Amino acid sequence: MKALIIKYKSVLKFILTFLVVYISLSICYKFYLDYSKDSKYYPDYITNLVARQSVDLIDFMGYNAKIIPHPDEASMKLIINDKYLARIIEGCNSISVIILFVSFIMAFSGKPKTTFMYLLAGSVLIYTANLLRIVILSIGLYHYPWRKEILHTVIFPGIIYGMVFLLWVVWVNRFSNMIKKNE
Template sequence: MNTRFTQFNRINCFVFLKKLLIKYKLVIRFILTFLLVYILLSLSYKFYLDFSKYTKFYPDYITHLVAKQIEHLIGDLGYDVHVVPHPDEPSMKLIINKKFVARIIEGCNSISVIIMFASFIVAFSGRLKQTVMFLFSGCVLIYVVNLFRIVILSIGLYHYPWRREILHTVIFPAIIYGMVFFLWMIWVRHFATINRKQNE
């Protein structure tokens, strides 16, 4: 009798799990796709960073490019600005009017945020052409907004160094993550196939 009862419970458990998988298959597919794309892109980026140690661009090409673009943007606002390699760590020193203001590290180049954004868009994919176009334009927009947020932060740190904590830990992340969330909402509401499937 106990054996029959155990078999009955196993069958019920299997049926219940099967129903859950069918009911939430879109959610499960989204989570698995997101994780797979995120891991693949993150590993690719790690290989890129490892390879960048042996190139002439310090600390890596993208961070170096971001630092130089910030130098030009702040310079266009009338400041005397220079970015130079940090002697003690893999970063670029940002100097405004001969005052050391901030370090531009690998985490400032927006690639980690772009990887997270791209993983979400692919996991919530729509039609191929729409997905590619939105992915490309979203990544470019995140990169550009990131440049301007570093410019705002740097000038803020130059004029109001005592506000470093709120500028760096509140305003700085709020700009970029707020925009990523906004792009995600646009994608889910207007383009994502998975959203249309759930509404059918």
């Protein structure tokens, strides 16, 4: 057993680090969501911010967009040109994807400054891509409502998770200490 642990030490370290970071950040996020229920920003600050920024970008694209709190669930109703198109829920704010990204990068950590800068840049990139995803998806739903399923469940999740995967590949191949140790 000891020989297996020694042989797979780097794999075990990766798995343990990933799980500790992922579970810790997920618990912190859960506390944030629970605390946010009494906030003036409905349904929570980050989701509200994403909804407002999405509306600003949609308006910039030449549409008349607005958001209103959903009366029956914790979400914001997105309306373009007086047509209710979608709801922006907590899952649309990109935090869960960022937590997954951060956990992986921490599990393959590199130099502290490089790791921090990559985490910051990657998180901003994911957040921005998510905003653009919501905007393009909303405009797509406005013009092509019959394409809702493929747009929402296949194309746009594929784009955001594909980008995260590419960020991981770049990290592992360019900055991670794990690869350097094994060379």
